[in-house]
Amino acid sequence: MNITLSQAEKLISAAQEKARSIECKMNIAVVDGGANLVAFARMDGAWLGSLDISIKKAKTARFFDMNSGEIGNLSQPGGSLYNIEHSNGGLITFPGGIPIKNAEGEIIGAIGVSGSSVENDHAVASAGSEAL
Amino acid sequence: MNITLSQAEKLISAAQEKARSIECKMNIAVVDGGANLVAFARMDGAWLGSLDISIKKAKTARFFDMNSGEIGNLSQPGGSLYNIEHSNGGLITFPGGIPIKNAEGEIIGAIGVSGSSVENDHAVASAGSEAL
Amino acid sequence: MNITLSQAEKLISAAQEKARSIECKMNIAVVDGGANLVAFARMDGAWLGSLDISIKKAKTARFFDMNSGEIGNLSQPGGSLYNIEHSNGGLITFPGGIPIKNAEGEIIGAIGVSGSSVENDHAVASAGSEAL
Amino acid sequence: MNITLSQAEKLISAAQEKARSIECKMNIAVVDGGANLVAFARMDGAWLGSLDISIKKAKTARFFDMNSGEIGNLSQPGGSLYNIEHSNGGLITFPGGIPIKNAEGEIIGAIGVSGSSVENDHAVASAGSEAL
Numbered sequence: 001m002n003i004t005l006s007q008a009e010k011l012i013s014a015a016q017e018k019a020r021s022i023e024c025k026m027n028i029a030v031v032d033g034g035a036n037l038v039a040f041a042r043m044d045g046a047w048l049g050s051l052d053i054s055i056k057k058a059k060t061a062r063f064f065d066m067n068s069g070e071i072g073n074l075s076q077p078g079g080s081l082y083n084i085e086h087s088n089g090g091l092i093t094f095p096g097g098i099p100i101k102n103a104e105g106e107i108i109g110a111i112g113v114s115g116s117s118v119e120n121d122h123a124v125a126s127a128g129s130e131a132l
Numbered sequence: 133m134n135i136t137l138s139q140a141e142k143l144i145s146a147a148q149e150k151a152r153s154i155e156c157k158m159n160i161a162v163v164d165g166g167a168n169l170v171a172f173a174r175m176d177g178a179w180l181g182s183l184d185i186s187i188k189k190a191k192t193a194r195f196f197d198m199n200s201g202e203i204g205n206l207s208q209p210g211g212s213l214y215n216i217e218h219s220n221g222g223l224i225t226f227p228g229g230i231p232i233k234n235a236e237g238e239i240i241g242a243i244g245v246s247g248s249s250v251e252n253d254h255a256v257a258s259a260g261s262e263a264l
Numbered sequence: 265m266n267i268t269l270s271q272a273e274k275l276i277s278a279a280q281e282k283a284r285s286i287e288c289k290m291n292i293a294v295v296d297g298g299a300n301l302v303a304f305a306r307m308d309g310a311w312l313g314s315l316d317i318s319i320k321k322a323k324t325a326r327f328f329d330m331n332s333g334e335i336g337n338l339s340q341p342g343g344s345l346y347n348i349e350h351s352n353g354g355l356i357t358f359p360g361g362i363p364i365k366n367a368e369g370e371i372i373g374a375i376g377v378s379g380s381s382v383e384n385d386h387a388v389a390s391a392g393s394e395a396l
Numbered sequence: 397m398n399i400t401l402s403q404a405e406k407l408i409s410a411a412q413e414k415a416r417s418i419e420c421k422m423n424i425a426v427v428d429g430g431a432n433l434v435a436f437a438r439m440d441g442a443w444l445g446s447l448d449i450s451i452k453k454a455k456t457a458r459f460f461d462m463n464s465g466e467i468g469n470l471s472q473p474g475g476s477l478y479n480i481e482h483s484n485g486g487l488i489t490f491p492g493g494i495p496i497k498n499a500e501g502e503i504i505g506a507i508g509v510s511g512s513s514v515e516n517d518h519a520v521a522s523a524g525s526e527a528l
Contacts, residue, residue: 004176036180040172044136048299049327051169052352077341090350118344166298167444195445209473212514218486220448268440301447304436308400312432 001102002032003109007132008039011100011111015128019043019115026115026124027054030100033108035062043115050114056090057097057125058112063088065107068097069122096121098129133234134164135241139264140171143232143243147260151175151247158247158256159186162232165240167194175247182246188222189229189257190244195220197239200229201254228253230261265366266296267373271396272303275364275375279392283307283379290379290388291318294364297372299326307379314378320354321361321389322376327352329371332361333386360385362393398428399496399505403528404435407496407507411524415439415511422511422520423450426496429504431458439511446510452486453493453521454508459484461503464493465518492517494525 003011008030019026025046030039037058042051060068072093074081085091095118100109113125140162151158157178162171167190174183192200204225206213217223227250232241245257272294283290289310294303299322306315324332336357338345349355359382364373377389399407404426415422421442426435431454438447456464468489470477481487491514496505509521 005173006176009173034180036174037172037183038174040169041137041141042168042170044138047328048166048168049324049352049355053348056351072346076346083347085347085350092351093347094345164298166296166300168298192445196443213490214468214472215479215481215489216449218481219452219488220445223445269437270440273437298444300438300444301436302438304433305401305405306432306434308402312430315433 001106001108002034003030003038003100005038008109010131011128012039012041014131015111015113015124016041016043018124018127022120022123024116024120024124026113026121027051028124028128029054029058029112031058031062031110033062035059038109046115053092053114054096054112056092056112057114058110059088060091060093061097061099061110061112062107063091065099067095068093068112069095069118094118096125098125100129100132102132133238133240134166135162135170135232137170140241142263143260144171144173146263147243147245147256148173148175150256150259154252154255156248156252156256158245158253159183160256160260161186161190161244163190163194163242165194167191170241178247185224185246186228186244188224188244189246190242191220192223192225193229193231193242193244194239195223197231199227200225200244201227201250226250228257230257232261232264265370265372266298267294267302267364269302272373274395275392276303276305278395279375279377279388280305280307282388282391286384286387288380288384288388290377290385291315292388292392293318293322293376295322295326295374297326299323302373310379317356317378318360318376320356320376321378322374323352324355324357325361325363325374325376326371327355329363331359332357332376333359333382358382360389362389364393364396366396397498397502397504398430399426399434401434404505406527407524408435408437410527411507411509411520412437412439414520414523418516418519420512420516420520422509422517423447424520424524425450425454425508427454427458427506429458431455434505442511449488449510450492450508452488452508453510454506455484456487456489457493457495457506457508458503459487461495463491464489464508465491465514490514492521494521496525496528498528
């Protein structure tokens with residue numbers, strides 16, 4: 001099961017609405033079950049460097065089927081996954097990436113958001129992920 | 133002058149409508165004046181390999197401010213731009229990438245489409261480019 | 265709004281003058297609003313490895329519209345942006361990259377300097393950034 | 397023996413003057429004897445995709461100590477250096493790259509120009525190379 005483009009667009013709309021409500025300009029990416037990009041939007045004036053980060057957060061969340069920030073807890077110096085960010089062409093392991101599940105609880109993709117503090121990034125990704 | 137997200141979404145909607153009318157499943161990418169991604173959509177069932185191609189077509193069109201296929205006419209064996217595809221992290225030089233201009237004729241970005249024959253790719257990109 | 269080549273050359277001249285006054289040999293890069301290189305100069309005898317670093321500092325400053333060193337404060341182990349350097353083909357997050365604004369306060373590019381201590385790198389980038 | 401920054405800037409000035417005289421907007425790169433960038437200038441409005449090409453032309457000319465176009469004659473299908481462009485992170489083997497020699501005939505670097513037809517690119521690179 002893969003997320004559809006229509007579902008991905010719903011996620012991005014909901015994420016944008018949340019971003020506007022907290023006055024942030026975000027890059028928002030949605031990947032499918034194969035960790036390949038389905039839909040993307042960069043809000044006007046959003047940080048250019050967050051383009052790649054939003055996609056990498058979505059991929060990271062799907063690569064390991066958990067929130068991107070959970071990986072970051074394990075990748076610190078001395079941690080069990082130290083410097084895992086070197087794999088897969090570059091991971092981003094701070095908050096803002098969240099897996100997306102269907103009604104049956106199967107993971108069908110992931111959303112990644114970047115453009116503000118990691119708290120705001122996660123809040124916007126979370127609003128998107130709840131749109132299905 | 134850069135294309136806005138709202139404009140990019142209009143382009144992608146128009147391109148999708150055209151794709152459906154000719155029964156094609158497309159990857160559609162829009163970049164801004166700096167050749168950086170603004171919006172992207174992969175229609176359900178579209179070729180996975182066309183994801184990267186659609187983005188590279190859009191970038192190629194903005195890199196040289198002409199349709200991607202025009203570069204391909206010059207990059208053939210014996211042509212003046214033979215193997216130019218090795219530059220810029222990889223160009224795609226067959227049809228499907230078209231620069232986008234504003235009302236004053238300034239280039240503000242480009243659209244790239246991939247997922248079917250190059251004739252269909254160009255037709256869908258063209259429908260998108262006329263949506264502004 | 266993008267920085268012009270003439271403006272970029274003024275920045276590089278001012279940066280070189282400052283570098284000579286503190287007896288440093290620097291690599292100096294200027295990127296435009298799309299984070300693409302506009303002008304570059306490597307002073308005779310400057311570290312070869314600083315070539316790429318100066319360009320990455322300029323890009324990093326434009327990617328996030330802040331001094332490169334500010335990112336580095338957040339990307340330390342345990343920090344909110346830990347290992348952000350893995351994005352965008354490689355960031356450099358220590359001092360020496362500074363955004364460039366026009367008279368209206370809009371960001372039109374960035375300067376990146378590398379070749380000495382980060383304090384000196386920042387001082388030279390700063391001298392360049394004030395030349396407009 | 398390496399080209400100096402002062403010499404590289406003379407080359408770029410002469411190349412720009414020639415470019416203006418034939419009404420072209422060029423990307424102009426100068427590398428040293430180690431094929432590492434010394435100086436670069438992108439004229440306002442020059443093709444963005446020619447940034448990377450100008451640098452690759454300069455490197456190609458220094459990698460093999462001959463004009464970039466000479467490599468292109470050998471890299472065609474059936475030629476002895478077929479697809480040599482895949483080496484060194486990407487070569488550009490059409491005209492516009494020229495080695496730079498000092499008064500003793502030693503190669504001290506190379507110039508690469510991109511932004512117009514290959515004839516114009518070569519003419520501008522040639523004007524630059526004669527400035528020493």
